Amino acid sequence: MWDYSETVKEHFYNPRNAGAIDGANATGDVGSLSCGDALRLTLKVNPDTEVIEDAGFQTFGCGSAIASSSALTEIIKGMTLEEALKVSNQDIADYLDGLPPEKMHCSVMGREALQAAVADYKGEEWKDDHEEGALICKCFAVDAVLIEETVRANGLTTVEEVAHYTKAGGGCASCHEGIEEILAKVLAEAGATFDPEAAPKPVVEATPAALVAGMTGVQRIKKIDEVIESLRPMLQADAGDVELVEVMEDKVYVNMKGACINCQLASVTLNGIQEKLVEELGEFIRVIPASQLAKGPAKKPAMVPLGELVQS
Amino acid sequence: MTAHMTMGTTMDGIYLDNNATTRVDDEVVTAMLPYFTEQFGNPSSMHQFGNRVGHALKTARGQIQELIGAAHDSEIIFTSCGTESDSTAILSALRAQPNRREIITTNVEHPAVLALCEHLEKDGYIVHYLKVDMKGRLDLREYQALLSDKVAIASIMWANNETGTLFPVKKMAEMAFDAGVMFHTDAVQAVGKVPIDLKRTAISMLSISGHKLHAPKGIGVLYLRRGVRFRPMLRGGHQERGRRAGTENSAFIVGLGKAAELALQHMEEEQTRVRDLRDRLEEGILSAVPHCFVTGDPDHRLPNTCNIAFEFIEGEAILMLMNKLGIAASSGSACTSGSLEPSHVMRAMDIPYTAAHGSIRFSLSRHNTEAEIDRVIEAIPPIVAQLRKLSPYWGADGPVENPEAAFAPAYS
Structure with a gap:
């Protein structure tokens, strides 16, 4: 079951302006027989002001086709032809509080009927320039014809490029097989073969921690050491000192020396070093006394030979 | 609405979409429930918990055997759905006979068969789609002409899901048998609605879907005639005699067994x-x-x-x-x-x-x-x-005169 908005349902159950109007002086017939929708829009246009005084529709189609037709007539009544031509299919969809992606073509049909009716009024011939194919990308409502034409016109060769140019495949990615098939087909026309390996490798989500600040692990440690070195003269002036012992992810272990040992303000000093490191490296860092660093590798539990177990 | 609620009148509606899916029969649910809780054992296990479930599966296999008239209960292979049964059957025929690269089917099959066949065409297999006439009937002469030693399998549905039209599958299976070709039928719409006696047919394989006959969704059967060469789609454990690996969906198998028994009664x-x-x-x-x-x-x-x-x-x-x-x-x-x-x-x-x-x-x-x-x-x-x-093809009191000409929109 389609997830139609309440407005779509309301316009379907109680269509406005249904039927051909009397005294119409403009008619637009459009549709897609194979997709099961066809619409006749009749307008009564004031010849002096070009204001649409009345509009009526007759639709062979599904719930959303009927609702889109109803919405279209409501939108354009009272507009001048010029204003009406600015109504886009998105305006029709918005008026109905949205349409499912598979049903957007119903709003397109409404817009085309309007163009056809205006052309009829002006005695011009309206030509449909829009061809519709099977829906490939359901996230962004992109059909096969549009993808194929875009691939051909721009010489696209990867699924990623198709997503950049058409949005198709940029959402849930479940249509990638369909896009690959279109690429293979179009590339084959040009005597080329589609190479799925040509696509850039997917980005690994887990970036190494060391690269967070745009540095390698070695560069980062050097930077940390540099910052600490730059602070030493200040501490040495108070007969203290500090040395870098270890860097583990965001933890920087340091040894406080000289007058800093047992100093009441040692923690204040550590905080100062930490602030400076955070500022210089642009990442969160904790400065911790090296005394809290575990001494030596953790002891592994001794393995008991199986034989002993059995004997005991 | 009357206050009285019949089973077909679920909630406040009338359900006439039973070819899409059916209501699970209350008796089926009752039969299934113990197999979620106290009868939770793995039928492969060497203890009473597993053993009792193993017996229940045997009963279910027998109930399905009876509904479709299979000669042996070992011809029943439990699967997850009708689609899996269809895929297993067709892919098995291709893998077991690598020198046969053609398939015969119809252009009114369910997508479970059609989409697979279209995919196989991309892999170089040749698929023949039998046409139907305006009443949805096949021309058996066209079928006869296609049967050859290049054909791995003919897959013809027993009954069409949209129109209910029955194909002469018994006759077509015999024609395939005479030509030395395996015959599979997607019978998900037929099983439980028309009497079937497989031991009196030449059908090699047949697909069943539980939820079309008042069992739950997520359980199916592939009938595999004894002696028909077979290659499993899922390999792994020894379940279903190694023909469909994966721990048995015991509660659902019990449910399908019960549904088969009820279908036969009705x-x-x-x-x-x-x-x-x-x-x-x-x-x-x-x-x-x-x-x-x-x-x-x-x-x-x-x-x-x-x-x-x-x-x-x-x-x-x-x-x-x-x-x-x-x-x-x-x-x-x-x-x-x-x-x-x-x-x-x-x-x-x-x-x-x-x-x-x-x-x-x-x-x-x-x-x-x-x-x-x-x-x-x-x-x-x-x-x-x-x-x-509302229709542009319809006038005041009937279709407009010459509808196709009276309304001929610019089609995109």
Whole structure:
């Protein structure tokens, strides 16, 4: 079951302006027989002001086709032809509080009927320039014809490029097989073969921690050491000192020396070093006394030979 | 609505979409429940917990064997669904006979077969799609001419899901047998609705889907005739004698067994009472609504199915208005599927677009009542009239003269 908005349902159950109007002086017939929708829009246009005084529709189609037709007539009544031509299919969809992606073509049909009716009024011939194919990308409502034409016109060769140019495949990615098939087909026309390996490798989500600040692990440690070195003269002036012992992810272990040992303000000093490191490296860092660093590798539990177990 | 609720009248609706899926029978649910809790064992285990479940699976296998008239219970392989059974059958035939690169099927099969075949064509297999006439019937001469030692398998549905049309699969299986070709039938719509006695046929493989016969979704069967060469699709454990690995879905298998037993008990009712209800519905609608007709082959079809094409209006719109009155059915219109084409079955029968889009399938079950059918007969004519009033093909009191010419929009 389609997830139609309440407005779509309301316009379907109680269509406005249904039927051909009397005294119409403009008619637009459009549709897609194979997709099961066809619409006749009749307008009564004031010849002096070009204001649409009345509009009526007759639709062979599904719930959303009927609702889109109803919405279209409501939108354009009272507009001048010029204003009406600015109504886009998105305006029709918005008026109905949205349409499912598979049903957007119903709003397109409404817009085309309007163009056809205006052309009829002006005695011009309206030509449909829009061809519709099977829906490939359901996230962004992109059909096969549009993808194929875009691939051909721009010489696209990867699924990623198709997503950049058409949005198709940029959402849930479940249509990638369909896009690959279109690429293979179009590339084959040009005597080329589609190479799925040509696509850039997917980005690994887990970036190494060391690269967070745009540095390698070695560069980062050097930077940390540099910052600490730059602070030493200040501490040495108070007969203290500090040395870098270890860097583990965001933890920087340091040894406080000289007058800093047992100093009441040692923690204040550590905080100062930490602030400076955070500022210089642009990442969160904790400065911790090296005394809290575990001494030596953790002891592994001794393995008991199986034989002993059995004997005991 | 009356206060009385029958089983077909679930909640406040009338359910006539049983070819889509069926209500799980209360007796089936009751049979299944212990297998989620106290009977939770793995049937492969060497203890009482497993052993009891193992016995239950054996019972279920026997119940299904009886429903389809299989010669041996070991010919029943449990799968997850009808689609898995179809894929397993066709892929097995190709893998077991690598020198045979052709498949025969029809252009009105379920997507479970059609989409697989189209995919296999990309891998270089040659697929022959048998055509149907305007009543959905096959030409057996076309079929005969295609049978050869290059064909790995013929896969022909027993009954069409949209029209209910029955294909002469017993005859076609014999023709395949005589030509040395394996024969598979997707019988998900037929099993439980028409009597089947596989041991008296030449059918090599047959697919069943539980949820089409009042068992739950997620359980199916592949019948594999003893001696037919087979290559599993899922390899792993020794379940199903190594032909379909994976721990058995025991509760659902028990449910399908019970559903098969009930289907056999109700087979007579399906052929009489359900058929009468279907005929009553069909006659009621045809006599009250102008410009509509039955699609498919009315003389050879499932007793529960009736597909009516309402001209000049579109199926989804009909379904939405029916749904407003609590009546559930389905349509072959493009819009109900999300594709841009009307049902491939309607197109294969060359039903005009203006009628194909307005085709509605009513599929009944033994849970439906005469009162429900009468309510539907009453509801349909005003719905059709309401939509025709909106249709550009419809005038004041009937279709406009020469509809195709009177309204010929610029098609995209």
